[in-house]
Amino acid sequence: MINKIVILGFIIFGFSCTHSLHVSHVSDFSPTYKSYEQGELVKSRAEQFVVLDFAFDTDYVDQAYTRLQQACPQGQIQGITTQYSTDHGFMSWTNVIEMQGLCVK
Amino acid sequence: MKITLKIMTIVFLSSCAQLHHVQIGEIDNNPKFVQKPFDIKLSEVGVDIQEAGRITKALAGKDSNNEAKKIADIIALFQMGPRTGNPVYTKGYAKNLIQVIYEKCPSGRVTGLASIRETRKYPVVSGEIVKLTGYCLLPKGG
């Protein structure tokens, strides 16, 4: 009976979607050193869907970088958090880069 | 038996700390400011299904041995991908990091930031931790 409960627990947890956060980096706040109210929070996100490790480039990182800059044209971006994570799936996964920072103009 | 139980309790309650990534930012030792340290920890529980399978296999009866292993192998197909530490079931647990930094230091004068990604490993489960330490620069004399 206990074995069946354990196995059921396995199944419930096992088939749920899992994720893994690899890197979480926060940049400096200099030279602008502005408070939250003095700027605007900007975000960017880029993904790469990979099947069985067949991924031939890492351009999604550069895409997230470009999108973040496009979200704050003519402004400085401070306190940039960069997070690289993976959403696991059935024989495939999605690599995700998320960047956010405070845009100061 | 009592000694075995005590040893098992110590083993299960202790943890192994594993460092995955660390980065240190610039440090501003401006003499006009006082440095007030702060630290932030955002974490989520990670689960190692394979380890759960191995423990179940060890504790369960002979008939359940193969069942538990088969289920763990099938589940592994649904959780494929690169992993750091154990996989977690909640996405974005460290998404609001910048807001938490501003709660600790509203002026935004932050320096000496150390970004750390670590794991506190326990049997089957683990704490997947994003830790951030830094200093908030406060002007001297108010």
Next chain:
Amino acid sequence: MKNLFVSTVLLTLFLSSCASVNSVSLTPIPAERGNKVFTTASKTIFLGFNFDNDFIDQSVEDLKRQCPNGKISGVLTKDENINYFLYFVWKKQITVTGYCQKYAAEATTGKK
């Protein structure tokens, strides 16, 4: 015919590459983004035999050469692995991109 097919498949696997990211970081991005600087440094590793990571040091020197008398901000550092064949052979590659802001030339009249 069968041998040819197997050889073709193995050769394809060997020559294709799988790229994955190890880490990525970004420093504060400046408002002025006209002058982009870029460098890449890599090392091919066989069977995991790697005795140093000195190849990274040239990245900083290369960037400094591209931006004399200036400051490089908005630095995106990407550390990736490019696997050539089942991790028997892989390449470790560091790609660094940033923006160069030149310092204005200072007057040198010597007056106080």
